[in-house]
Amino acid sequence: MARLNYPMQKRLVEHDGRLYYERFSRAQRLQHLGLLSSFTLLILTGVPLLMPDSWIVRQMFWFEGSFTLRGILHRLAAVALLLVSIYHFFFCLFSPRGNRDLREMVPSWKDITDIFGMISYNLGKKKSPPRFGRFNFTEKFEYYAVAWGSVLMLATGACLWFPVKATILFPRWVLDIIRVVHGFEAILAFLAIIIWHMYNVHLNPEVFPMSRIWLNGRMELDFLRHHHPLEFERLMESVSADVAEKIYCQLGDVFVTDTSETQLH
Amino acid sequence: MPITRYIKTLSPVAVLLLILLLPGRSLAQGDDICFECHNDPEMTGSAGDTIYVDSERYTESIHAQAGLECVSCHLDLEGFEDWPHAERLERVDCSMCHDGVFDMWDSGVHGQPAREKGDLDAAGCADCHGKHYILPVEDLGSRVYPTNQPETCLACHGDPKLAGKHEGMGSSDIARSFIESVHGQALKKSGLTVSATCTSCHGAHKVLKLNEMLPEIPETCGKCHAPIYQDYVHGVHGEAFQSGNLDVPICTDCHGEHNIRSAEDPGSDVSPSHVSQNCAGCHEDISITTKYGLPLGRLDSYNNTYHGIALNLGDVRVANCASCHGYHNIRPSADPESMTHPARLAETCGTCHPNAGENFAEGKIHVQGNPEDNIGAWLVKRVYVIFIAGLIGGFVAYIVVDLLAHRRRRRAEQKNSNDPEES
């Protein structure tokens, strides 16, 4: 829909005299915060069920009613996750920003080739890395992993929360399978976040110690050009000439207005 | 005047007659002689043991009230005149009057069996009832009044030295734990005389040995817990016990013997937090399960379920062994009256999960992760493990490669910046 168009130039923002690429709007950052908090709480209250005999878990449940409290917090966090998911669903469908970003998330063959391209580059077989658009394959993978994981966990979790209502539809031994799925999907999600996601946003030398994008939404144009060159080019195409000049100036490039003069900024 | 002379002469006689005929609230005449010496609180024998007899207390005792004199029991001093008497008197033989009770005592573990072994510590009449201040059993002050019995019995059975000397007595801790039990507390704290005291279970005079008591224990408990006894004898454990099977648990196997606590007390062996361990004592014992063909791994499979995990982490509201299987009238699942019979399972589950339908109870409850238990769960678990291992392995590999590549590139960059001429 035409109404749902989010022009590229809107992604260029100024802050304290510098230009930045706004990668995540405030709504997106808030959704991520909601996801982060509910996910953390879910893990903290859910993992004890997977390792009930360990020393740490026994120390956690030292007071009466602690286990019940765990259950309440787990369900509260699940409801929070559900609300964030529902909000995200509508955000992606109906807000211009969300809609455009969702379209960028759609996987393509390029992503497959990019994987091989990146590995080859890392192994030294290629000279330059693949050129990524707004979202590279790792980010797309993470997005779908979270989407899939949330849906699965919410569904299986609902069955486990309301076993009597669930067994109206199927016999109880199916619930045993659901329990296995819930537990292992949790382990999968947790490991994926703690290894994959934490690497990408903390330990990756490019962003170490921490990429701040999740807090203020802004990405350095330099970083954008280096890591998401296709997106950078689209941005440059959409802005006016003097803005483009300003950008190149900021990037420290030599901007050639005409062949006679070279201006160094 | 002749009348006054009569009165003067006759008055001592009259007085004497009066004394003789007065109701016996006072000491019997002959006792005066004894109390001349024995009324001294400091009087002791050569071994230092006291031989003081409080005459007031003695008068209130049941024997004095019945009109007995000292020599009625201490027969060897009847007609004795050559004071002082010998140091050691003959042992008082209570069976002179109390022969029925004496026979009962003699046939019990304190009587003849102890004598035959040469055991001089075994309790005799005086050890429990006292000597000179015996009161009727119904009297609150009696040493054998229900609420006082624990102290009386524990005088020997709570003494670690004595318990160490006599094997058959059992540990003194065990006996002393009675005070903290629900029965002991009812007696001592709430003053409930209807509560079980020592003699309620062990008998008063004919105290039996453990192996003699064993077959009677359920019935003994059933004296007060009658409906429970009925439940028990109709259950699988009770029926087996009545046919002579000694492997099955009786009341004391699950509830304890002296230290029985209320089932709601978290310290009780049958409280929600402990009952599964209790049942596991037999149902996880390989010799018993093989002997009777019982299914294995009951506790293990229970601990794998949400109920088991929650219980072990402190939530006592969840189902434990007794919640589903019952506790006194446990029946095998094949029995239509059993709480775990397939037709009744939904109802059993429904006690905690209201409106549980038939579907709710379908499927094996005690699962141990075998393919036979639930092939779906087993498969899904395997698939997940492989998938997770593969995916995470892939992640780690990618990360390692990435990091190494970074390092390689950074080194190359540094090298380049050191040698700017090299292109």
Next chain:
Amino acid sequence: MTRAFSKVLAAAALMAFAATGLAQEENACLLCHGEEGLTTTAASGEEVSIYVDHKQYSGSIHGGLGCTECHLDLADTEEMGTHDVPVEHVDCSVCHLEEAEVFATGIHGQLLSLGDADVPDCASCHGKHDILPAEDGNSLVNKFNLMYTCAKCHQNKELQDKREFGHPDALPHFYESVHAKGLLKDGLSVAPSCNDCHGFHNIQNSSSPASPVHRRNVYKTCGVCHTKVEETYSASIHGQLVADGDRRGPVCTDCHESHRIISPEGTAYKKYSDERCGHCHEEQLEHYQETFHGKAMALGATKVAACYDCHGYHGITRTDNPSSPIHMANRVETCSKCHEGANEGFAGYITHASHMDRENYPQLFYTFWMMTILLVSVFLFFGLHTLLWLVRSVALFMRDSKSFHQSKVKVLKDELIYTRFTPIQRMLHVWLILSFTTLAVTGLPLKFYYADWSGALMAVLGGVEIANYLHRTAALVLVLVFFIHVINLIRKFIPQIKTIKDPQTGKFTLKALLDYMFRPDSLIPHWRDVRDFWNHQKWFFGRGEKPRFERWTYWEKFDYFAVFWGVVIIGGSGLILWFPTFFTMFLPGWVLNVALIVHSDEALLAAGFIFTFHFFNVHFRIEKFPMDTVVFSGKMSRAELVEERGQWYDRMFNSGQLEQLRSGDEWDGWRPIAKTFGFLAFGTGILLALGIFGAMVVRLIMN
């Protein structure tokens, strides 16, 4: 001869026939009455069954008797199939004379003899053709079934309304009781059923002195099983009152209730027992409820002292009796039951204190009134101040709302931003808010325990114990905030020490120090503030210009030092209340009472002040509504600076320091805070990851 013989034969045959007829008599009745579904119409018009289940009858205790051995009036029935109706009432006293005589003396029997139709007769309780001995588990009068038999009348709504029973809820209450639990759940045949207390045939109304549950007899009835209790109670002051016939004396059922006897070991009983004692000892209960024990109990706490924890329960005697737990010599031991390490000082705590009693408790009286006067004066003063300010603002707004709007817009849109609060100050304020609010939320319900919202709030918090824990944690946080602030002040002061010198001599003088302390940037009150206050008042009344304030206004200085005052007073008294046994080692016990009054009232002052005046200053003022964000963002626009803190702005501008205050990159400020948060989450994740790996590996290997 044969003639006589045949006559004999005939007679014998007749007799035999008659004999068989006699034996057949029982069967004769059953020919009709053995038919299921046989009914007749009773006098009331109802259809009643007259079917007799022969199997049941022969299994009953009367099974060996023939029908007419009870139904005497039917003994002469000649023909089968007909007898007079209605059948006469069976008189059980023919065999059971003794029981019938006893029954006649009881209330059921007496009413029955007066012709009362509602009252039970023998058959109503024992049954008719299905009577079993009382020991039989199926008997209607077996102790495990008896309550249901009694319930047929005593839980019948119509009968209850008609006869106005004294205890219409007796049976439902009984089912909740520990006796019913023992009977019905634990299957204890020694537990009491209806008959054990009320008797069975000679039941009397409880107002009758012959009834075992009459006031003067009931403790003996209870004492049949609870013998020790009876002994203790009889020796107690309550027991003596009852024995003397004094109506004030409580009996067992006054404290334990007659039917809903719940276990005194439970927590439900504890709260209930306080009310029971208070039924007679009203004043003591009121004063008890003013102490922590009473308040916590009213809010549902379980581990606090109830009346009986200190006074004992069955053996209550006067305080001067050496066996009383609250006798002076025994008090320390009694307190030590819960408060380990209690000492003489601690036992000197006034348990039923009344701060309105000047004669007996002067220290409490004067403390209370001092605090009250303080509160009232502060609230009056600032209330007036706030009111005047509000009126002035509203008047201004209404007079010229356009310029009001314009200035507000200017303030918000001004692009020149200056820093007023550093990140640390902002963070400390956030923590101050968190801890203060927690303290208020967990503490105020205790003060206002009698309000409906207190109970609800306590329940939401999870109970008094949890609120306790949260309160103390928050207190520690607040004190920590305080210390960090002070340390920060010192840190900033230390480099400034060198600058404190007399401008001429270059030496450190007292005057230089005073000048430094009272410099315009300082929070220490100054004459300027008095002037500002006065001018502000004048402006309220439209008698002058709105004063131009320096960096800190007088109300901000008051707010600031109020916190200092609060931390010391509330913190100090709170510390005493937290460690009462420690402090009473060297302070007398009544200090705890005083500390409570001080803590409670000062906290009310602080909370009240913050939630009203401070909130007015930063939230409700028309210019600031809905919130003055400066303390969170740390930033003020230039327009705002000029308008609100004009003198400060001028000073900064003139001294050239204004540019230093210009706000830089926002991220720089956030950096340390956001990093801390981020790494905390990161660290938690790593630890969990390690845990999971370990557990998974172990499990996979084991399986």
